Amino acid sequence: MSSVVTARAGAVQAAAARLMERCGTLATITEKPGELLRTFLSPAMDEVHRTIRPWMEAAGMTVTVDRAGNLHGLWGAGDAPRLVIGSHLDTVPNAGAYDGVLGVLMGLALLEASAEQRYGFAIEVLGFSDEEGTRFGVPFLGSRALVDELNEALLASVDENNLSVASALRDFAIRRPETADVRLSRHCAAYLEFHIEQGPILENRNLALGIVEGLAGQSRCRVEFQGAAGHAGTNPMNLRRDALAGAAEWIVATEALARGCENAVATVGRIAAEPGGVNVIPALVRCTLDARHPSDAIRSQLVRDILNDAQAIGTRRGLQVNVERYHEQAAVGFDAKLVGLAERAAVRAGHTTMRMTGGAGHDAMVMAPHVPTAMMFMRTPGGISHHPDESVAEEDVAAAIHTGLYFLEEFESMVRGKEGEKHA
Ligand code: GLV
Numbered sequence: 097m098s099s100v101v102t103a104r105a106g107a108v109q110a111a112a113a114r115l116m117e118r119c120g121t122l123a124t125i126t127e128k129p130g131e132l133l134r135t136f137l138s139p140a141m142d143e144v145h146r147t148i149r150p151w152m153e154a155a156g157m158t159v160t161v162d163r164a165g166n167l168h169g170l171w172g173a174g175d176a177p178r179l180v181i182g183s184h185l186d187t188v189p190n191a192g193a194y195d196g197v198l199g200v201l202m203g204l205a206l207l208e209a210s211a212e213q214r215y216g217f218a219i220e221v222l223g224f225s226d227e228e229g230t231r232f233g234v235p236f237l238g239s240r241a242l243v244d245e246l247n248e249a250l251l252a253s254v255d256e257n258n259l260s261v262a263s264a265l266r267d268f269a270i271r272r273p274e275t276a277d278v279r280l281s282r283h284c285a286a287y288l289e290f291h292i293e294q295g296p297i298l299e300n301r302n303l304a305l306g307i308v309e310g311l312a313g314q315s316r317c318r319v320e321f322q323g324a325a326g327h328a329g330t331n332p333m334n335l336r337r338d339a340l341a342g343a344a345e346w347i348v349a350t351e352a353l354a355r356g357c358e359n360a361v362a363t364v365g366r367i368a369a370e371p372g373g374v375n376v377i378p379a380l381v382r383c384t385l386d387a388r389h390p391s392d393a394i395r396s397q398l399v400r401d402i403l404n405d406a407q408a409i410g411t412r413r414g415l416q417v418n419v420e421r422y423h424e425q426a427a428v429g430f431d432a433k434l435v436g437l438a439e440r441a442a443v444r445a446g447h448t449t450m451r452m453t454g455g456a457g458h459d460a461m462v463m464a465p466h467v468p469t470a471m472m473f474m475r476t477p478g479g480i481s482h483h484p485d486e487s488v489a490e491e492d493v494a495a496a497i498h499t500g501l502y503f504l505e506e507f508e509s510m511v512r513g514k515e516g517e518k519h520a
């Protein structure tokens with residue numbers, strides 16, 4: 097083995113070990129004692145920024161936080177073509193240590209592992225402030241702000257304290273007056289996101305890495321069943337309007353519809369019944385629906401069928417059904433050239449990969465319509481994610497860093513080719 101190859105292998109191993117340790121450090125920064133929880137614009141996010149900043153600065157980056165709470169670390173000239181490598185720093189409730197954070201730290205790890213290398217492009221590492229939508233129920237607030245897609249409806253969404261996104265942004269600007277404008281640099285030439293797969297496919301195929309060609313679209317709705325409360329002992333079964341029994345029937349019907357639709361998934365993840373007495377017939381049930389499919393047309397039809405079922409069940413049971421469709425995210429296909437680059441980089445690093453479509457939501461969905469985008473997945477043991485047992489093997493992280501270094505080389509050739517074309 098040549099000394100250059102040995103040095104690179106050493107740098108990759110060291111970067112992977114450091115990244116794992118950093119994920120562990122960030123997993124201790126939480127806004128809820130006893131579990132990992134970090135939400136949009138929370139003080140825990142401020143602490144994450146304070147923790148990552150010196151790591152970025154030591155790697156030669158200029159660090160800023162924008163007014164939407166996104167963390168930016170820029171290496172290289174501000175006016176050079178820029179490769180943005182990012183993911184998110186927020187979490188679901190009771191989260192694992194890798195969803196999101198890993199992708200942000202991958203950008204930093206790549207810079208550190210290639211310290212001796214000089215690229216003809218700039219690298220921006222981006223830590224988005226909200227992808228999960230935990231605080232306001234609507235996802236991608238950080239990336240949507242960056243691409244100027246925070247519309248009135250999103251700004252009016254409220255958290256459990258009835259505080260709107262708009263007022264949370266105003267409060268954040270007062271608490272963090274040093275924050276910069278929220279803007280995707282016009283020099284951004286590509287967006288690359290590394291993420292754990294969060295599912296079982298790569299493990300099943302015995303592969304460390306997957307090349308993501310696109311992501312499934314998603315719809316979210318609030319579905320309410322309104323019946324009538326009553327005494328649990330005095331109302332015969334045939335004279336009740338039990339909202340919870342209606343919701344239960346609908347949930348099972350939803351599962352059956354999704355099972356019957358290839359590649360579809362549908363989840364009723366939240367349900368709350370009122371008044372909630374042991375001996376009171378439930379009068380009001382609030383549910384959420386999350387439905388996904390790689391084809392937007394099939395997803396739309398599935399959601400229509402699920403909501404028609406809700407109405408039919410409501411009519412049969414004398415319940416009023418109210419539906420609010422509050423989130424639609426179209427499926428995305430990633431940039432063919434960048435996907436090819438990622439695949440070539442993996443081959444050069446000596447890793448067999450597979451192409452796949454992701455089922456989770458990622459900031460890359462929001463970035464893809466604005467800038468050529470690609471994603472790479474890392475194997476997730478047991479497919480476990482959105483759970484404290486979420487994990488990733490250090491050797492798979494090393495495989496991703498190794499591949500990422502070749503990606504940077506491939507990207508350099510692409511950028512140089514484009515510059516050459518411009519001057520020819
Ligand atoms: C986020 O991880 C989502 O897919 O909902």
Ligand code: MN
Nearest residue numbers: 188195228482
């Ligand atoms: Mn997640």
Ligand code: MN
Nearest residue numbers: 195196227457
């Ligand atoms: Mn994520």
